[in-house]
Amino acid sequence: MEILKNPHIDFLGKARYFIALSALFIGGGLAVMLSQGLRYGVEFSGGTQLILHFQATPEVDQIRHAVDQVSGGAVIQSYGDPAKNSVLVRVAQEAPENDLDAPARSIREALAKSYGKNPVLESSSEIVGPIVGAELRQKAVYLTVLGLLAQLIYITARFKGGAWGVSAAIAGLHDILISLGFLTLFHYEITLNVIAALLTLVGYSVNDTVVVFDRVRENLGKRRKDPLPSILNDSMNQTLTRTLISNGTTLLAVLGLYLFGGEVLRGFSFTMVIGVLVGTYSTVFIAVPFVNWWYGRGGDASGKTVRAA
Amino acid sequence: MPPALQNPITLWLLLTAALGGIVYAFMRPELRVKATLYGAVLIACGVAIWPPYEWNGQPGKIHLGLDLRGGVHLVLQVVLDDALNATTDDAVNTTRDQATRKGIQVASVLRTAPYSFAIEGIEPARVKDMKDVVRDFFRTGWAVKDAGENRLSVEMTELYQRQLKEQTVQDAIRTLERRINALGVAEPVIAATGNSGDQILVQLPGVTDLEQAKRVIKTTAQLSLKLVESSAGSEQALLEAKGGKVPDNMEMLSGPSDTPGQPTWYLLRKEAMITGRDLKNARVGVDENNRPDVVFSLNATSADKFSRETGRNIGRQLAIVLDGTVYSAPVIQGRLGADNNRITGRFGTQEADDLSKILKAGALPATLKYQQQLTVGPSLGRDSIRSGVMASVAGLAFIVIFMVIYYKLSGVNAVVALTANLLILLAVLAYFQANLTLPGIAGVILTMGVGVDTNVLVFERIREELHHGKTVRAAVANGFDRVLVTIIDTHLTAIIAALFLFTFGTGPIKGFAVTLVIGLAANVFASFFVSKFLFEWVLGKGHVETLSI
Numbered sequence: 001m002e003i004l005k006n007p008h009i010d011f012l013g014k015a016r017y018f019i020a021l022s023a024l025f026i027g028g029g030l031a032v033m034l035s036q037g038l039r040y041g042v043e044f045s046g047g048t049q050l051i052l053h054f055q056a057t058p059e060v061d062q063i064r065h066a067v068d069q070v071s072g073g074a075v076i077q078s079y080g081d082p083a084k085n086s087v088l089v090r091v092a093q094e095a096p097e098n099d100l101d102a103p104a105r106s107i108r109e110a111l112a113k114s115y116g117k118n119p120v121l122e123s124s125s126e127i128v129g130p131i132v133g134a135e136l137r138q139k140a141v142y143l144t145v146l147g148l149l150a151q152l153i154y155i156t157a158r159f160k161g162g163a164w165g166v167s168a169a170i171a172g173l174h175d176i177l178i179s180l181g182f183l184t185l186f187h188y189e190i191t192l193n194v195i196a197a198l199l200t201l202v203g204y205s206v207n208d209t210v211v212v213f214d215r216v217r218e219n220l221g222k223r224r225k226d227p228l229p230s231i232l233n234d235s236m237n238q239t240l241t242r243t244l245i246s247n248g249t250t251l252l253a254v255l256g257l258y259l260f261g262g263e264v265l266r267g268f269s270f271t272m273v274i275g276v277l278v279g280t281y282s283t284v285f286i287a288v289p290f291v292n293w294w295y296g297r298g299g300d301a302s303g304k305t306v307r308a309a
Numbered sequence: 310m311p312p313a314l315q316n317p318i319t320l321w322l323l324l325t326a327a328l329g330g331i332v333y334a335f336m337r338p339e340l341r342v343k344a345t346l347y348g349a350v351l352i353a354c355g356v357a358i359w360p361p362y363e364w365n366g367q368p369g370k371i372h373l374g375l376d377l378r379g380g381v382h383l384v385l386q387v388v389l390d391d392a393l394n395a396t397t398d399d400a401v402n403t404t405r406d407q408a409t410r411k412g413i414q415v416a417s418v419l420r421t422a423p424y425s426f427a428i429e430g431i432e433p434a435r436v437k438d439m440k441d442v443v444r445d446f447f448r449t450g451w452a453v454k455d456a457g458e459n460r461l462s463v464e465m466t467e468l469y470q471r472q473l474k475e476q477t478v479q480d481a482i483r484t485l486e487r488r489i490n491a492l493g494v495a496e497p498v499i500a501a502t503g504n505s506g507d508q509i510l511v512q513l514p515g516v517t518d519l520e521q522a523k524r525v526i527k528t529t530a531q532l533s534l535k536l537v538e539s540s541a542g543s544e545q546a547l548l549e550a551k552g553g554k555v556p557d558n559m560e561m562l563s564g565p566s567d568t569p570g571q572p573t574w575y576l577l578r579k580e581a582m583i584t585g586r587d588l589k590n591a592r593v594g595v596d597e598n599n600r601p602d603v604v605f606s607l608n609a610t611s612a613d614k615f616s617r618e619t620g621r622n623i624g625r626q627l628a629i630v631l632d633g634t635v636y637s638a639p640v641i642q643g644r645l646g647a648d649n650n651r652i653t654g655r656f657g658t659q660e661a662d663d664l665s666k667i668l669k670a671g672a673l674p675a676t677l678k679y680q681q682q683l684t685v686g687p688s689l690g691r692d693s694i695r696s697g698v699m700a701s702v703a704g705l706a707f708i709v710i711f712m713v714i715y716y717k718l719s720g721v722n723a724v725v726a727l728t729a730n731l732l733i734l735l736a737v738l739a740y741f742q743a744n745l746t747l748p749g750i751a752g753v754i755l756t757m758g759v760g761v762d763t764n765v766l767v768f769e770r771i772r773e774e775l776h777h778g779k780t781v782r783a784a785v786a787n788g789f790d791r792v793l794v795t796i797i798d799t800h801l802t803a804i805i806a807a808l809f810l811f812t813f814g815t816g817p818i819k820g821f822a823v824t825l826v827i828g829l830a831a832n833v834f835a836s837f838f839v840s841k842f843l844f845e846w847v848l849g850k851g852h853v854e855t856l857s858i
Contacts, residue, residue: 084692100682125683126684129679151805154802155802203803206802206803211799239769246761250762252704253757256754265747
C-alpha cells in the first residue's frame with residue numbers, strides 16, 4: 001500500500017503564501033498574548049493550588065462562597081472527570097516563607113466550617129514560594145534559548161554551513177511562538193509540564209527538519225549540476241511519504257494522550273498536538289525556504305556555492 | 310497438569326523457550342551468534358522488569374514517581390548566613406582566647422558581618438603581635454587587614470566562604486537523610502537543587518502526614534546545655550539586676566514556665582557545657598510524674614567534661630536550650646554521668662518522640678525555609694496512572710495496526726522492533742531505579758513515535774531503492790545504511806534537547822528527559838540490530854524476488 005506515488009509538489013513556489021500565513025499566526029498569537037497575558041501555572045507564579053476531592057458532587061458556587069471568606073479572587077473550577085467530584089482551588093496570595101501552609105490551611109478550615117456537609121476526602125496541593133517561581137521562570141527561558149542554540153551549533157557543524165543551523169533554529173522558534181499563541185488562546189497555563197512539551201516540540205521540529213536536510217545533503221552530492229531550488233523541492237517530495245506517516249502516527253499518539261491522558265497532562269498533550277502539526281509545517285514552509293533564500297541571495301541559485309557536504 | 314504449569318506465566322515462558330529453540334535449531338549457523346546476543350539482551354531486559362508492578366507480594370520493579378503514587382515534594386532554602394555566623398563566632402572566641410593567652414590588651418572583638426569580624430582597641434605597641442597571632446591561628450580561610458587606629462579587620466576569603474556554603478548544604482542533606490530514615494519513609498529523594506545550589510529537594514513518596522514530616526525536617530535541633538546565671542519573670546527585671554546590659558559572655562533567652570503565656574527569662578553563660586554534637590543516643594522516657602521526656606546519653610569524651618563540670622556546679626541550674634528556647638532548667642543535684650540524662654519539658658508523647666529522633670539524627674547546620682511544597686493524594690496518582698497507561702495502550706495499538714496494514718510483513722518486523730525498544734527502555738528504568746513519572750509516560754509515548762519514524766524512514770528508503778530496480782537484498786542493505794546517517798543526526802539533536810531538560814532539576818520533567826534519552830538509545834539498538842537482523846534472517850541466503858513491504 002502506498003499513499004503517494006512519486007509526488008511532485010512545488011513547495012518552494014508556494015512558500016511565500018505560507019510564510020504570510022505563519023506571520024499572521026505569530027502576529028495574532030502575539031496580540032492574544034499581549035492582550036490577555038501569558039497564564040502561568042502555580043509553579044511559576046507562586047501561590048497555592050489545591051485539588052480537593054469531595055465526598056459528593058461539589059457545588060462550585062458554595063465552595064466559592066466559603067473560600068471568598070478567607071481569600072478573595074480565588075480561581076475555583078471543577079477538575080477532571082466529573083465523576084471524581086474534584087475541584088481545583090487556586091489563590092495567588094503569597095505563601096509566607098515561615099508558614100507556607102497558611103493559605104491552604106485557612107481554605108480547608110473555611111470549607112470545613114461553611115461547607116461541612118460535603119467533606120473533602122483527599123486533597124493534593126501545590127504551594128510555591130515567590131523565589132522558586134521567579135527562578136523557574138528565568139530558567140525556562142534560558143533552557144529554551146540554550147537548547148535551540150546547542151541544536152543550531154550541532155546542525156551547523158554537521159551540515160557545514162550556518163544556513164542549515166540557523167534555519168532549523170528559526171523554524172523551532174516559529175513553532176514555539178505559534179504554540180504559545182494557541183496555548184494562550186485556549187486558556188492553557190504555562191506549567192512545568194508545558195515547558196517540557198515546548199522543549200520537546202523544538203526537538204521534534206528540528207528532528208523533522210534534519211530528516212529533510214539530510215536528504216538535501218545526499219542529493220547535493222549526487223546532482224552537482226542541478227539548481228538548488230529543484231534539489232530542495234525534490235528532497236521534500238522524496239521524504240513526503242515519511243513525513244506524512246511518521247508525523248501522522250505521532251500526531252495520533254499524542255492525540256490519544258490528549259484525549260485519554262487525564263487532567264494532569266492536558267496542557268502537555270495539547271502543546272504536543274500543536275507542536276507536531278506546526279513542527280511538520282515549519283520544516284516545509286519555513287526551514288527549507290529559508291535555506292533557499294540564504295543561498296539564493298546573490299542571484300546565484302545554481303547550488304554551486306552551497307557549502308554543505 | 311503439574312502444578313508449576315498451571316501458572317500462566319510459567320506456561321508462557323516454557324512455550325516461548327520451546328519456540329525459540331525450534332527457531333534456533335533451523336537458523337543458519339552464521340546468524341546464531343547475533344541471535345544469541347540479541348536474545349540474551351532482551352531476556353535480560355525481561356528479567357530486569359519482572360514483575361513490573363506489585364505482584365504476588367513481590368514489589369514492582371518499575372518505580373513510580375510522586376505524581377503517580379502520591380506523596381510529598383518539598384523544596385527548602387538553606388539560610389547560609391547561619392553557618393557563616395556560627396563559624397565567625399567561633400573565630401571571634403578563639404581570637405579573644407588567644408589575645409588573653411598572649412597577654413595582649415584588646416578592647417573588643419566583634420563580628421561585623423556574617424563573614425568578618427573586627428578586633429578593636431588593641432594596645433598600640435602590640436598591633437603587629439596581634440596580627441601575627443591571628444595569621445598564625447587562621448592560616449587558611451581568613452585574611453587580616455590593618456584598619457588603622459589600632460584596629461584589625463579579619464575577613465573570610467571567598468574560597469573559604471564557598472567551601473563553607475557547600476559544606477553546609479551537604480551537612481544539611483546528611484542530617485535530613487538521617488532524620489527521614491528515622492521517619493521510616495521508603496525511597497526518599499534528598500538532593501541539592503536551585504540555581505545557586507543552596508536549596509534542598511526532599512521527596513517523600515507515599516507520605517500522607519505532611520505536618521509530622523515537616524516538623525521533623527525543619528527543626529534545627531541546635532541543642533545546648535548552659536549554666537544559668539540568674540532568672541526572672543520578665544526581660545526588664547533580669548536586665549535591671551545586671552545594670553541594664555547583658556555581659557559579653559552571657560546571653561538572655563526565654564522559655565515556657567508553669568504558667569502558660571508567662572515565659573521565664575534566663576541569663577545564661579554563652580559557652581555551652583554540652584552541645585548536640587556530644588550526644589551518643591536519645592530515646593523517649595517517662596519522668597517521675599509519668600510524663601514523657603527525652604533520655605540521652607553522651608559520648609566518652611564529653612561525658613568526662615560533663616561529669617567534671619556538673620560536679621563543680623552542684624546546686625546551680627543547668628538550662629536545656631533547643632533552637633534558642635529554654636526547655637527546662639533543672640537544678641544540678643550531683644555529678645552527672647554519660648547515661649540517663651533527661652530533658653524534661655512540657656512534652657506530648659508525639660513531641661517527645663519527634664524530639665528524640667531529631668536529637669539522634671543531629672542538628673542542622675543552618676535554618677531551613679520552605680520554598681515549595683507539593684502533595685499528591687494517592688487517588689489522584691492512581692487516576693493518573695490509569696489515564697497514562699490507557700493513552701499509551703491506545704497509541705501503541707493504533708501504531709501496531711497501522712504498521713502491519715501499511716507495511717505487511719515488514720510491519721510485523723517493525724512491531725517486534727518497537728516491542729524490543731519498549732522492553733529495553735523499561736528495563737533500563739527499572740535497573741537504575743529511575744522514577745516513572747507522568748511526563749515520563751509521555752516520554753515513552755514519544756519514544757514510540759520516534760521508533761515508528763525510524764522504521765518508516767528505513768522502509769520508505771527500501772521501497773525507493775526497489776523502485777530504482779535494486780535487488781531485494783541490496784535495497785535492504787542500502788536502506789539501513791543510508792538511514793543510519795539520518796538517525797544519528799535526528800537522535801543526537803533530540804538528545805541535545807533532552808539534556809537541557811535534565812538540568813531542570815525538578816522531578817517530573819527530569820523523568821521525561823530520562824525516558825526520552827534512554828528511549829532514543831534503545832531505539833537505535835532495536836532498529837539497527839534487532840530489526841535489521843530479522844530482515845537478514847527472513848531473506849535467507851538464496852535469491853529473493855520480492856519483499857513484503
